[in-house]
Amino acid sequence: MATKIINKTVTEFSLRITRCFFVPSKTIQTNATLFQERLETSITNVEEQLPTTIRPPLPIIHSRKLAFPPKFKAPRQVWVSNMDTVEEEKLGLIDLHPEVFAERPRVDIIHENVRWQQLYRHVSYANTKMRYEVRGGGKKPRQQKGSGRSRHGSIRSPIWRGGGIVHGPRSPTPYFYMLGFNTRLNGLRSTLSAKLAQDDLHIVDSLDIPTDDPSYLEKLVEERGWGPAVLFVDDNDIMPLNITAASDSHGHYNLMPVYGLNVYSMLKHHTLVLTLAAVERLEERLLFHLNRNDAASAGQKYRLDSV
Amino acid sequence: MASVAARSFVFRQQMNTRRFDFASCLNIKSFYSSYSANPKEKSPENYTQYHEVSSDNWKFVERLKPPTVVPSFPKNGSCFSDWTPPPDTPPNLPYFVKRTKNFMVPVYLNFEAVRNQRKITMVKHIEGDIWALEKAIKSHLEEVTKRQVVSQVHEVAMYIKFRGDYVLHVKKWLLNAGF
Numbered sequence: 001m002a003t004k005i006i007n008k009t010v011t012e013f014s015l016r017i018t019r020c021f022f023v024p025s026k027t028i029q030t031n032a033t034l035f036q037e038r039l040e041t042s043i044t045n046v047e048e049q050l051p052t053t054i055r056p057p058l059p060i061i062h063s064r065k066l067a068f069p070p071k072f073k074a075p076r077q078v079w080v081s082n083m084d085t086v087e088e089e090k091l092g093l094i095d096l097h098p099e100v101f102a103e104r105p106r107v108d109i110i111h112e113n114v115r116w117q118q119l120y121r122h123v124s125y126a127n128t129k130m131r132y133e134v135r136g137g138g139k140k141p142r143q144q145k146g147s148g149r150s151r152h153g154s155i156r157s158p159i160w161r162g163g164g165i166v167h168g169p170r171s172p173t174p175y176f177y178m179l180g181f182n183t184r185l186n187g188l189r190s191t192l193s194a195k196l197a198q199d200d201l202h203i204v205d206s207l208d209i210p211t212d213d214p215s216y217l218e219k220l221v222e223e224r225g226w227g228p229a230v231l232f233v234d235d236n237d238i239m240p241l242n243i244t245a246a247s248d249s250h251g252h253y254n255l256m257p258v259y260g261l262n263v264y265s266m267l268k269h270h271t272l273v274l275t276l277a278a279v280e281r282l283e284e285r286l287l288f289h290l291n292r293n294d295a296a297s298a299g300q301k302y303r304l305d306s307v
Numbered sequence: 308m309a310s311v312a313a314r315s316f317v318f319r320q321q322m323n324t325r326r327f328d329f330a331s332c333l334n335i336k337s338f339y340s341s342y343s344a345n346p347k348e349k350s351p352e353n354y355t356q357y358h359e360v361s362s363d364n365w366k367f368v369e370r371l372k373p374p375t376v377v378p379s380f381p382k383n384g385s386c387f388s389d390w391t392p393p394p395d396t397p398p399n400l401p402y403f404v405k406r407t408k409n410f411m412v413p414v415y416l417n418f419e420a421v422r423n424q425r426k427i428t429m430v431k432h433i434e435g436d437i438w439a440l441e442k443a444i445k446s447h448l449e450e451v452t453k454r455q456v457v458s459q460v461h462e463v464a465m466y467i468k469f470r471g472d473y474v475l476h477v478k479k480w481l482l483n484a485g486f
Contacts, residue, residue, distance in 0.1 A: 072397050288375075291376050291377050292375060293375060
C-alpha cells in the first residue's frame with residue numbers, strides 16, 4: 001500500500017512538471033516517413049549544393065520593444081546572427097531586458113536548482129532486510145536463565161552477526177521535493193545572466209538551415225567558436241526538418257522548446273543559442289512572473305499539502 | 308411452497324441466460340479527454356439557443372476582473388496614506404535600493420526563532436556598494452536611538468539585517484535619500 005502511494009505521488013507530479021522542466025534530448029517530433037525520404041535524397045557535398053543567400057540591406061532587425069521597461073538599468077545589447085551560412089552574418093542588434101539577462105548571478109540558487117533537477121526524479125532502490133525479514137530467527141536460541149550466557153530472543157536481532165539492519169535503506173525511497181517557485185524563477189534568471197556575461201549566449205533569427213547534413217552544423221559551430229555542446233532553443237516544439245536531421249546524429253547539439261528550458265541543461269551545454277521568438281516568449285513569461293499581481297498562487301499547483 | 312420453488316426456478320433460468328448474455332450487459336461508458344473531444348456533444352440542437360446582445364457591455368465584465376499584472380500608480384495627486392511614489396531619477400549614490408513590484412520600500416520586520424524572540428529589520432533589493440549603505444544606515448540609527456546597532460551584511464543575497472525594530476527609521480531614511 002505504501003509503495004503504491006509513493007509511486008502515485010512521484011509519477012503524478014513528474015508528469016505535471018515534465019512539460020516544464022524535464023525534456024529528453026530527442027523529444028522533437030518529425031514525420032518519420034518524410035525524414036526517411038529526405039535521408040535517401042540528402043545532399044552529400046555541402047559546399048557545392050548550398051543555395052546562395054540573398055539578403056536585403058542590413059541591419060534587418062532594428063530594435064525590440066521591452067515589456068516592463070527598466071527604469072534605471074540599461075538594457076543589454078546583443079547581435080542577432082543567422083543560421084543560413086557557416087560564416088556568421090550579423091543581421092542586427094537588439095535589446096535584452098536587464099531583469100532577465102543582467103541579473104546578479106546567484107550561484108547558491110543555481111546550485112539549488114541543479115540539485116533539485118537531479119534529485120526530484122531520483123528513487124533509491126537500495127534495500128536491507130529488517131529483523132523480521134531475515135530468514136530464520138523465530139525461535140528463542142536458548143533458555144532465558146541457567147546457561148550462564150547472555151539472554152537473547154532471536155538469532156536475527158540487530159546485535160547479532162547476520163541479523164537484521166535497523167535503520168538501513170528501504171526500497172523504494174523517493175527523493176521527490178518541489179523547489180520554491182521563486183527559487184526556480186531566479187535560477188533561470190541567474191543562469192541566463194551568467195551565460196550572457198560569459199559570452200555563451202547567442203541570438204539567431206531562426207533555426208532554418210539550408211541542408212540537413214550533420215557536417216554543416218559541425219562547421220558552423222567550429223567557425224563561430226561556439227562551445228563543443230550547443231543548446232538550440234526555439235519557441236515552437238516542432239523544429240524545422242533540416243536542423244532536426246543535422247543534429248540527430250550529434251548528442252552534443254540539442255534542440256529544445258522554450259518551455260523545456262532549465263538550469264541543468266543550460267549549464268551542461270557550453271553555448272546557448274536562442275531564436276528571436278524564444279527570447280520574446282522567455283522574457284514575456286519571466287517578466288510576467290516578476291510583476292504578477294497574485295504571486296501567492298504562482299506555486300499553488302505544485303504545493304504538496306494542498307489540493 | 309410451490310410458488311416459491313417456481314419463482315426460484317424461473318430466477319435460476321434467468322440467471323442462466325444472463326450468465327452467458329454479456330453483450331446486453333455490457334454498456335461501456337466512454338470518458339473523453341475533454342468536453343470538445345466527445346463527438347456526441349457537438350450537435351447544436353441538443354442545447355438551448357443563444358444570441359449575442361451587445362459586445363459593448365463586455366467592459367462592465369472586464370472592469371470587475373482583477374488585473375493579472377501589477378498596474379502602475381497614478382502619477383498625479385497625493386495619496387492619503389504616507390506612501391510616496393518612487394522618484395524618476397535615481398540619487399547620486401554608490402548604492403541603490405529598488406522598490407518592490409508593488410512600489411513599496413523593501414524594509415521588513417522579521418522575528419528570529421531564538422529563546423527570547425529577536426526582532427530583525429531587513430533591507431532587501433540592494434544594488435551597488437552594500438557596505439557603504441550599511442555604514443550610512445547604521446550611523447543614522449545609532450544617532451537616532453543613541454545606542455549601538457548590530458548589523459549583518461549578506462553580500463551574496465544582497466540584504467542587510469539590523470538587530471532591533473528600526474523599520475520606520477530605515478524607511479524614513481531611504482525615502483529621504485531618494486529611493
